[in-house]
Amino acid sequence: MTDSPPAKENAEQAAGPDASTWSDKAERASILVVDDSPLSAAKLAMAMRALGHATETAANGADALRRLRERPFDLVLLDIVMPEMDGYAVLEALKADETLHEIPVIVISSLDDETESVVRAIKLGAVDFLPKSFEPEILKARVDSSLTRKRFRDRELEYFRDVEQLTRAAHVIEAGAFRPAELEIDDVAARRDPLGRLAIVFRSLAREIYEREKQHDRTTRTLRGTILVLVAGGIFGIAPALGRMAAGLGAEPLGLVLWANAVSAVVCLAIGIARDGWPRLRLAHLPFFLLWAVILGCLYQFLTVMIAKHVEASMIALIGSSRGFMVFGLAALIALEPPNLRRLAGLGLGFAAIAAVLLFRGAGGDESSLFWLVAALALPFLLAVHTLLMTWRPRDLNAFATVGLVMALSVLLLAPVASASNALIWPVPAFDRLGLIILVLGVASGVAIAMALDLVATTGAVFASQMAYSQTLAGIAWGMLLLGEQLPPVAWGAFALVVLGFWLVQPKQAGDEFSVTVPINRS
C-alpha cells in the first residue's frame, strides 16, 4: 500500500481512515501466546520477542480469556490442542465477546489432519494458521500480515468512532440548547485528516454562535435590567413623598408602615395566587422569610423612622445611595459576583450624580450630629443585605407570593411594637386621604420589591443595587409632582450619568450553565 500512487492515497484518505501508514511493520505489538506446553509457549514467546514484539503467555484457554479481558492485545497465537478448553472453544468465546472479537488470532495446528482443523478454526474466526512444521520466515510473514490488518482495522474503527462522535455533537445542537463543552469533539478535531478539519470548522462555528448568543443575552438583560431599575425605582421612589404627605396629616410613621405593609401583603399574595395558585410553603423556608421580614419589614422601617427624626431626608437619600457600593463589596466578599474596576466606576458615576443633585439642593446643611450620620449608614447596609437575600430566595415561589409572605410576616412582627408604642392608627372605613396614601404606598412598595426580585434574578445583585439611584431621582420627581417641589436642572444631567453607570456596571455575566439553541432549517 505504501507503493500506491499519491492520487490513490489521497482518495483513500478522503474516503476513510488514513491508510498511508498502515503497513508500518516497525511498530511494537503486544502478543498473547496461548499454549499448554510450557516449552512451546516459551519457544513462541522468544520468537515474538526476536521480531520486536512484547509477549505474554497463557497456559490454557481460561487463562487466555482472562488476560485478554484485562488489557488489550494486538494478536493471539493460539494452540488448538489443549486440555479442558481447547483452541476451538477459545475462538468461540472470542467470537461471542463484543470487546474481543476484533483481535486477530493465528492458530498453531500441529495436527496430522491439518486441513480439517484449519478450516474449522478459520470458520470460527481465526485469521491465519501456522502449519505443523514452519520456517521462521513464514511465522514472521504471517504475524506481520495479521498485525498490519489489525492496525488498519483499529484505524478504521477509530475513524468510525470519531464520525459517530461528530454526529453525536450535531445531534446535541439539533436537540436544542447546547454548551460548547457538551460537544466533546476535541479528540476528533485533533485528527490530521479531512474528518479532523471538519470537526475544527464545526467546533469553531459552534463556539462563535455560543459566544454571540451569550453577548446578545447580556445586551438583552442590560436593557431589561435598565428598564426594571428605572420602573421599580420610580415606583419605590414615591414612598418618601407619600410619607411626608401622611406626616402632614399627623399620621404616626410606624403605624403608617404597618398598614402599608399589610396592604402590600394582601395585594402581593393576591397577585401571586392569581398567577400560580396557592404558594406551596415549606417549613424549611420559614427562617429565611423571618430573617428577611426582620431586616426589611422591621429593622429597616424602624430605623428609617428613628433616623428621619435626626437627619435631613435628602442626606438620608445621599447616604442611602452608597447601597450600590455595599452590595458590590458584600457580593465580592462572599464570592457571589467577582469585583472589577469597570463596575466600580459605573457605581461611582451613579453615586457622584446623586451626590451632586442632593448637594445642589442643600443636603448636609443641617446640624445632624456625626453619630446619626454614621447611624444612617445602617439603612443602605440593611438594603444591601436585603438585595443579597433576594439572590437566595426560594425559586419555587413566584416573586409576588414571596413579597406578600415577607410583608405579612413583618406586619405580625411590627404590630406588637406599634401597639406598645401607641403608634397604631386606625384609618376610617371611608376612603379618606390617609387611606388612599396607605393604599398607594402599600401597592407601590409591594410591586416595586416584586419587580426588584425579578431584577436581581435577571441581572444579579450588583446591577440591581443601582435601584438606589433611580429611587432617589424618582423621589425628587415625585416630590415635584405631588408636593410641588422644584426639580433642579442638574437632576437631568444626573439622570444621564446614572444611565451611563448602568451601561458600565452591566448585569452579572452568564455562567457556564448558559446554553444556546440554534434553529435548524431542514428544507
Added chain:
Amino acid sequence: MSDDVIDRSALRRLLKLIGGDPEDLGDLLRDYQDQAPELASRIGAAARSNDLEALRIAAHTLKSNARDFGAMRLSAICEELEQECRSGAIADPVSKADAIASEEAAARQALGNVAAEDIL
C-alpha cells in the same frame, strides 16, 4: 550415534526462529530435557489407565517438542499414537508407551551429545 536420532537442521531452524541467541537455545534445551521424561511417563500412566484423552494430549505435546529439537523418530511414533487415540482404535497402548519412553531416553542422550558447532 546422535546423527541418526537428531536432525540438526531442525535445531538450526529453532535457533533461527528464536532470534539466533545460543543461550536462549540452551535454556529451551534444558526445559526440553526436564519436560520430555515427564511427558513420557505421563504417556505411560495414561496408557496403563487407558485414559485416551490424556494419552492423546501428552503424545501431541511430546510430538511437537521432539520435532522442534530434531528428534524426528520420537516425534513420528508420538504422532502415530496421537492419531490412534483420535480414531479411538488403539492396539496395545502400554507397549507403545514403553517404546516412546525408550526412544525419548535415546533422543535426550543424543541431544546432550550434539556439539554447539554442529548447529551454529
